[in-house]
Amino acid sequence: MTSEATSEQEVRALPSLSVQAERLIATGVLEHEASRLTAADVRAAAAELEGRAGAGALLVASETALPVRILVPSVTRMQRGQERPGFVVVDMEDLEEFLPTVEAAVPDARVYAVEDPSRGDGMRNWSPAEASEAIGAESRTPFTVAEGVHWALQVPEVIDRNACFMTIGSRRQKKNGFDSRTPALWISNGTGRDGRERRGAVKLGWCWWNNRHTWLGFASGSRRVG
Incomplete structure (x- = not known):
């Protein structure tokens, strides 16, 4: 890992929810057989949410409507002039079993918004257990894995060398x-089972609950609107 990283203040602000909807639609992922959403569904939801969610909110398709696994490859990153698709590590074959916690209760809606997303840079080198307590004390809510992937799709630079995040x-x-x-979510070094061809790609992996990592913060939002 290099010492250079995009600070949280330098991460590009999210565009309007309608613009985010078009970005999601443009990936073509809604045409996947596992998707329960159409382009019309996403556009209508984004337009309706814009009247209720604050500026800078993140548009999210629920995991029941759009499985995280099929969205990850659309999270692309340039590496030496080549576009590298995101991937799920091989030992997360049970990714679909990682569900929202009580602290991250998602709305009963196929598409919703999360206000005031933060990468949690100030919590880098904290354990998930420590971060969970701090996020709750600040009356914030931890990101789900789906929310983290949607943020990386909309603002690729939010995943940067030495500045990535957990979705607890x-x-x-x-x-x-x-x-x-x-x-x-972090960036693969292309070693081990990742494979050299994935060097520089966004990686959906996992870390132990009580471990600390200097390059991983903890993504959170202020509230969900659905």
Whole structure:
């Protein structure tokens, strides 16, 4: 990892929800057989939400309407002149089992908005357990994995070397408690099972609940509007 990274203040602000809708539609992902949304659905939802959500809010398709796994490849990043699609690590075959937590309760809507997104740079090198407590104390809500992927789709530079984030609003329930893995988005170095061809690509992987990483903050928002 290099020491240079885009600061949170330098991350480009989100455009209007209607512009975000067009970006999502342009990926072609709504045509996937697993999608339960049409372009008309997304445009109508974005137009309606613009009257209720604050400026700078993030447009999100719920995981039940648009599975995260099929959206990840649309999160592209340039590496040495080549566009690299995002990918899910091979040992997250159970990604669909990482569901929104009580702290990240999503609206009962196929498309909704999250206000005031933050990458949580000030929490870099914190454990997810520590960050969860701090986010709650600030009356904010942790991002789900779907919200993190949608943000990276709309503003690619939010995932940068030395400045990426975890999405602790999504966890996998077990018989007693939660899975210790925590979803996160960062940039692949192209090593190990990632493969050299994925160097520089956005990677949806995981970190342990009690571990700390100097390059990972914790994404959160102020509230969801659905």
